[in-house]
Amino acid sequence: MSQHRPTDNRSGAEAVPEGLWTKCRQCGNMLYQPEVSDDLYVCRHCGHHSRLTARQRIAITADEGSFREHDSAMRTSDPLDFPGYLEKLREDEAQIGLRDALVWGECTIDGIPVSFAAMDFSFRGGSMGAVVGEKFVRAAEHSIERRIPLLVFACSGGARMQEGIVSLLQMAKTTAAVGQMGRAAVPFIVVYTDPLTAGVFASFASVADIVIAEQQSLVGFAGPRVIERAFKIKLPPGSHTAEFQFEHGMVDIVVSRRELQPLLVRILRLVSPRREADAE
């Protein structure tokens, strides 16, 4: 395990004033901050998986020092001139250090080159507007050009409502890019992480070749609260979990974060189109 992982707890466990200890949101036990990243942000008492930022995801997944980011400066043009939108974006930028909700680039995983993208729920709820859509398509095109697999960690609250129809267009655009990957015989692997809903679940994330989900993640189209309010019904417990989606054929495998890395390496070794050429 790399020693330089970021240990900020912005999206993870609850902060306590001293800074060295955090509290697990699920079981309430205290966690020693320096151990949190070594534990992959999984509670060692109850197994609760904290949400990861895109940077944390890259740090625990890519080979150390191998990630090369592309298009880090890309920003939305605020196509609808939506009131207050630019101010909200600047606030998220200042707080999170990203310019939108998806980070992409190329890295290696156990030496295997991949086109890699990670979404960040802390930036505008991981919502997909023009920048997320464009970056996803560029990651897909890069994987086609380089003949390397595309690996995407998806978490999202859905479409970016401040970008209106431009945001909805990204659903078609990203799904078309997955079609291009299929025709080029380049593999696309997606990992559902907590939470994954709405426009991202209903577009590129649902049409990957291999769909992995982290255990206990909330996964579904409309969120449970939206359905209960709209239809005035009470949903059964667990109706929006990765496990439920697995039972109903929407997910190929559900794993704990501790099992994820070896699984990804195994899959990448099997599907990487360039592996044979590299070995020669």
Ligand SMILES: [Zn+2]
């Ligand atoms: Zn816990």
